[in-house]
Amino acid sequence: MKSDLKQTEPTQLCAVDYAFKRIGGKYKARILWYLSMKGVLRYGELSRTLPDITTKMLTQTLRELEEDNLIIRKMYHEVPPKVEYSLSETGQELIPFIAHLHHWGKKHIEKEASTSQAILDERTKVCQSVCGTD
């Protein structure tokens, strides 16, 4: 398929881009963020912390984060199964930046909130119960 040109594909690989690929995706940053808040979370706990994620996506996302060495998966050979997730060192390195994002996001959500208060109160409450109020 369209073989001829650009066989080597020297698409620029910007560091920003590279980083984004590792933590992009709908849930990755949030999972890292929650893990940094809680330290260690079991699969089920994560699932309850992110009520809008399906088990398929949760598993898939966790796998990707693990492959990228951002989180550590520790499984206990028990029944029923028990698996714990926590941040790796590399993952920890990303927390300050996610914190910055969180701060920035919070600020701008509040700005927007001046127009539509009620809805936001409802929508942010789950997150706040995890993240703390500040």
Add this chain to the structure above:
Amino acid sequence: MKSDLKQTEPTQLCAVDYAFKRIGGKYKARILWYLSMKGVLRYGELSRTLPDITTKMLTQTLRELEEDNLIIRKMYHEVPPKVEYSLSETGQELIPFIAHLHHWGKKHIEKEASTSQAILDERTKVCQSVCGTD
């Protein structure tokens, strides 16, 4: 379609999530990053700075960034047309975090590079010519 339940959809809106939505997407962070490096860039300059983006995506992405008040679009009524893009104040606020990401990414690219040197040299060069070596 699946009307009954969850009519209000109080999907949690995490600040991290919110922020990610505003700068997620394949090119957004990179555009912001380049704009922070260069200050002001014309449409064509941006296009040349990100050689892998099509005009369709560039325009679309710029529009989204503008709607989100992250960049400022200044058009001169000349022919041929001239349009300049720069960071808004809100956009500027994101730079420290993108810088952090860039730093982190660079570090890990280099780590990986120990295995596959040549390819990376090639792939990072465009970005470095824009971003500087550090």
Add this chain to the structure above:
DNA sequence: TATCTTACCTACTAAAAGGTATGTATTGCT
């Protein structure tokens, strides 16, 4: 008058990401 330049626009198509629904494994408990 034809051509050039710049900054777009617009169908249409392809690929990636995410969602739904259902199934599996193990073993302790009743």
Add this chain to the structure above:
DNA sequence: AGCAATACATACCTTTTAGTAGGTAAGATA
């Protein structure tokens, strides 16, 4: 023997995002 608990797996489908290929406008210049 049957059920519950936990952490998944997998096939299939929908939505979102991105890419392709072409076109437009308008004045400046040859």
